[in-house]
Amino acid sequence: MTVKVVTDSMADLPAGLIKQFDITVIPVNVLFGMETYRDGVDLTTEQFYSKLVASKILPTTAVPSLGVFSEAYEKLAKETKEILVLTISHKLSGTFETASRAVSMVKAKCRIQVVDTLQVIMGEGLIALRAAELAKAGAGLDEIVKRVQEDIQRVEERMAFDSLEYLKKGGRIGAAQAFLGSILKVNPVLGMKDGEVFPVSRERSRAKAMDTLYNFVLGFTDLEAIAVEHATTPEEADQLAERLKEKFPTVPLYRSKVGAVIGTHVGPSIVAVSVIGNRKN
Amino acid sequence: MKKIETTDGLTLREMFSAATAWLEKSVADIDALNVFPVPDGDTGTNMLLTMRSAIEEAYRAPDHSASAVAQAMSKGALMGARGNSGVILSQIWRGIAQGMSKKEIFTGRDFADAYSQASKTAYKGLSNPVEGTILTVIRESAQAGKTYAANTSDDLVPVIESIVNAAAKSLSNTPNLLPVLKEAGVVDAGGQGLYTILEGALRYLRGEGEQMQFRKPQIVTSSVNAPFRISTANVKEVPYGYCTEFLLKGQEIDPDKLRERLRKYGESLIVVGDQANVRVHVHSLDPGKVLHLVAPLGTMHQVSIRNMDEQHEDYLEMQKQRMPTTNIAIIAISPGEGITDVFNSLGAFVVPGGQTMNPSTKDILQGVESLNPDKIVILPNNKNIVLTANQVHTLTKKTVKVIPTKTVPQGVAALLAYDYEADFDANVKMMEKARNAVRTIEITRAIRNTNIGDLRIKKNQAIGLLDTDLVAVADTALDVLNKVLERIDLAESEVVTVYYGQGIEKAEAENISKGIQEKYPDLQIEVVKGGQPHYEYIISIE
Numbered sequence: 136m137t138v139k140v141v142t143d144s145m146a147d148l149p150a151g152l153i154k155q156f157d158i159t160v161i162p163v164n165v166l167f168g169m170e171t172y173r174d175g176v177d178l179t180t181e182q183f184y185s186k187l188v189a190s191k192i193l194p195t196t197a198v199p200s201l202g203v204f205s206e207a208y209e210k211l212a213k214e215t216k217e218i219l220v221l222t223i224s225h226k227l228s229g230t231f232e233t234a235s236r237a238v239s240m241v242k243a244k245c246r247i248q249v250v251d252t253l254q255v256i257m258g259e260g261l262i263a264l265r266a267a268e269l270a271k272a273g274a275g276l277d278e279i280v281k282r283v284q285e286d287i288q289r290v291e292e293r294m295a296f297d298s299l300e301y302l303k304k305g306g307r308i309g310a311a312q313a314f315l316g317s318i319l320k321v322n323p324v325l326g327m328k329d330g331e332v333f334p335v336s337r338e339r340s341r342a343k344a345m346d347t348l349y350n351f352v353l354g355f356t357d358l359e360a361i362a363v364e365h366a367t368t369p370e371e372a373d374q375l376a377e378r379l380k381e382k383f384p385t386v387p388l389y390r391s392k393v394g395a396v397i398g399t400h401v402g403p404s405i406v407a408v409s410v411i412g413n414r415k416n
Numbered sequence: 417m418k419k420i421e422t423t424d425g426l427t428l429r430e431m432f433s434a435a436t437a438w439l440e441k442s443v444a445d446i447d448a449l450n451v452f453p454v455p456d457g458d459t460g461t462n463m464l465l466t467m468r469s470a471i472e473e474a475y476r477a478p479d480h481s482a483s484a485v486a487q488a489m490s491k492g493a494l495m496g497a498r499g500n501s502g503v504i505l506s507q508i509w510r511g512i513a514q515g516m517s518k519k520e521i522f523t524g525r526d527f528a529d530a531y532s533q534a535s536k537t538a539y540k541g542l543s544n545p546v547e548g549t550i551l552t553v554i555r556e557s558a559q560a561g562k563t564y565a566a567n568t569s570d571d572l573v574p575v576i577e578s579i580v581n582a583a584a585k586s587l588s589n590t591p592n593l594l595p596v597l598k599e600a601g602v603v604d605a606g607g608q609g610l611y612t613i614l615e616g617a618l619r620y621l622r623g624e625g626e627q628m629q630f631r632k633p634q635i636v637t638s639s640v641n642a643p644f645r646i647s648t649a650n651v652k653e654v655p656y657g658y659c660t661e662f663l664l665k666g667q668e669i670d671p672d673k674l675r676e677r678l679r680k681y682g683e684s685l686i687v688v689g690d691q692a693n694v695r696v697h698v699h700s701l702d703p704g705k706v707l708h709l710v711a712p713l714g715t716m717h718q719v720s721i722r723n724m725d726e727q728h729e730d731y732l733e734m735q736k737q738r739m740p741t742t743n744i745a746i747i748a749i750s751p752g753e754g755i756t757d758v759f760n761s762l763g764a765f766v767v768p769g770g771q772t773m774n775p776s777t778k779d780i781l782q783g784v785e786s787l788n789p790d791k792i793v794i795l796p797n798n799k800n801i802v803l804t805a806n807q808v809h810t811l812t813k814k815t816v817k818v819i820p821t822k823t824v825p826q827g828v829a830a831l832l833a834y835d836y837e838a839d840f841d842a843n844v845k846m847m848e849k850a851r852n853a854v855r856t857i858e859i860t861r862a863i864r865n866t867n868i869g870d871l872r873i874k875k876n877q878a879i880g881l882l883d884t885d886l887v888a889v890a891d892t893a894l895d896v897l898n899k900v901l902e903r904i905d906l907a908e909s910e911v912v913t914v915y916y917g918q919g920i921e922k923a924e925a926e927n928i929s930k931g932i933q934e935k936y937p938d939l940q941i942e943v944v945k946g947g948q949p950h951y952e953y954i955i956s957i958e
Contacts, residue, residue: 166458198500201497202494229500319913
């Protein structure tokens, strides 16, 4: 019986891949004041960003309820005996906690393992995707978890911003707060380390920031997957993806969009690249 | 007050329906309290939406028994739970429903028991329960409620009253248990939410439903004051508790004696005046004591008491931004206020000095010694300061490296190249490289007639330097700038920053920027107030 893979909407997996690999995505809530939307369900990425720019109140986000997780588990438990749940870093969201707690509420007989990817966006997405590939190929839960743990060590990402204001307001800025408050206009580039955002560099132009993302990928060998995503600037991300495709024609490259929940915390200008591979020394 | 001995599910629903409306009034205040576990600013909103979902479901209960309504509310809370605080709240409702199980009606003792059960469920639900949160508030208030119901009265109202009182006490103590709250000088937001809900229920039971429409819940204040962390050397005064100021009018007041007596009540004490009028300023944890002590001496006027902790929060935020995240610190020498701001905003510490006001080795050394990190990078930002900076390493035990930046733009470029991931040596290399990747134009005035190479220069003419070499002369700053620009391939450049000097109007600097922009429309041009003396313009080309 195939292992079922569950992840949250903050993994930014494109709809095609979700369908192809039969991944269950739990939507996280986005709140504009008292209006609640489920990420990717009630609100598309495009609708979200136009609302983000137009709305006077800044949106906030909320972890899906225990009930939503336990219902999803119950439903999957009818088709399988093993479920793997991959969540966003617990340092950025309470999703891991809720997903774990919901396990004890499931009455059906089913092994459910929840793993914190310590990642977000397509960094999380690539891990989930590869787990789902393995599941589809018939691997068991233990085998997949082992591989996921390895992948978590080998996934890295870089995100280019226009401004860190949204990140600051959302309170997830971590050590990157060192990049706040610059009088000169800078394009901060951030990464993820130990499940948290950390500052990488400040570039004086957007073009340089895109170069930094490109050069970051060049710093890897044995690349197994690359993902490029944007929020509202598809051209920049397309260009970056083209350059990477030329350089790494045989590495699978996924194009995606940053969803509403993460969009709430990063703002409309983000372009990000995530990879699975080994760092060159 | 009406006496309520027994109640059914309808009362349960109504009391918490009123409590939810009560909570709604506080949502913004509670959101503002939220600093744990992540400063989301949505604890109040999440708790409200969870409660609303519980109440909606309560209307769908199959009958009016306490058991059925509590069951329904538990289900509603579970399905509607949002955020960490909402999840914990839903666990609380789960516990209450378990406690009310099979009960048609409930007494004060039943409620106390169910609420105790809720406390246990809330703890059990968490893999890593943290004290100083909503958990502590429910545990301590549940204990108080149980004791009261067992020893004093089984009536619902006094039992809930004992719970509410204990919750307030517990809540105000949360900063003592959780350092992050202490740091922010607030109580736990989730605990505040719980307290407000209980208080709303109590008010409803007391028959205050009508008054509740016109009043607003109180936010419990922290029982401790925020401590103050100072991370930079140049802060003179430490904010402390309440800034208390007033004018005391009386007869035969002895300001010196008064100062002595007030000394132990706070910091930053100022007592000035004469026998009839004394102005007092003090940062006190307990302004009440200060006023009490002074009252017999005369009458108080222009009394002002401001909460310094509120001001301090902004201050802390500002400090945090400047705190180095590594064991490396960067010192930049800055020739003007605006440039100092730029360096500060990029995370460097500044020693003032520049053209004609070069800092001494001692000045720079003092900067080095005043910083915590033991690895220091120095950016002299002027060719006449490089040598001075080079002396510093012989005078300190710290590891000091000078990146010989000869101009402000070189210093800014080096600073921007700083990599938080890399170690000291790697950073020195990267900063060195970045320094050379930027070009600098400086525009100043000739102080005397002279000939340099082919250039004949008259006193007070504008002269232009490219990477510290004198290359152009003209009558106006704009003309000389254009001459210098001709020597640079701007098509290869991306960003131009114009730092305008002391005495230059912003409009004039913007004109210069417009002139460049017209010729090179693809350039990103920034105009920044540099405030440097002598140099009308310092221009960076990247």
